Amino acid sequence: MNVRSEKEILIMKEGGKILAKIMDEIGRNIFPGQKSDFLDKLSEEFVFRNHGEPVFKGYPGPEGKNFPSTICLSVDDEVVHGIPRSDRVLNEGEIVKIDIGIRYRGFITDMARTFPVGKISARSMAIIDVTRRALDAGIKEIKDGATLNDYARAVQQLAEKEGFSVIRKLVGHGVGKKLHEDPMIPNFVSGEGNFVIHSGMTLALEPMINEGDFRVTIGKDGWTYRTADGKLSAHFEDTVVVRKTGAEIITRQS
Secondary structure (H helix, E strand, C coil), X not given: CCECCHHHHHHHHHHHHHHHHHHHHHHHCCCCCCEHHHHHHHXXXXXXXXXXXXXXXXXXXXXXXXXXXXXXXXXXXXXXXXXXXXXXXXXXXXXXXXXXXXXXXXXXXXXXXXXXXCCCCHHHHHHHHHHHHHHHHHHCCCCCCCEHHHHHHHHHHHHHHCCCEEXXXXXXXXXXXXXXXXXXXXXXXXXXHHCECCCCEEEEECCEEECCCCCEEECCCXXXXXXXXXXXXXXXXXXXXXXXXCEEECCXXX
16 A cells, blocks of 8 residues: 655646646547547657656556557447557547556556547447546545445446446556556455555546446457447546545546
8 A cells, every 4th residue: 555745646746737638638639530549649749748758658468568559549349458550540429438647757647538529329428427427426435544345336336326337357546656556446346345545545546337238358459358248338537646534636627
């Protein structure tokens, strides 16, 4: 368990503001006909322009393969870790998940958003809305002395009440000097969820919600997770600081 000093938290807050600004810029460039590799190049340019470093690019993965891009870009039934490609163009009606992390002055912040591509169906809009609200509901439970199950219960109950499911295989995590630190943070009630959190911890909370069944599969590239039933998935993530009476969200524009 890593508890940050106020000096370290201040650096992470600066990095979080930069990351939120970068995500806003990415969002403004999502539209039908946009090339996914253009979004990746644009994201990397934004990161370096703001004195950060990409965290995902070069991240070690399966069979010695390093992740090749600055952002993860996942479309429709792709859950997370999708890879931008020159031959992948965004189409009207799709939903696209952008996940990005940066290192700024030695500390990492991590966030994800799900965007509509042009005009989307009511069902697509619903899963985006529910996933966003599930993250907000979970964040409201984060405070000194709370358990991870307090967070997970809020996420799971909201998602399932709306007729969606919570992925079990993929979870959130601590974040700071490394991209993935303890604790691992399920978005569903579990035995691991009895872990008690404390002020000064920095967490990457990230509900991944499916339209249908919660099960997922991994693609041939060894990175991209998809829903097992081919239905939609949405993803939202913020980095937060645990405080005595609540959570301070550091990856949103104030």
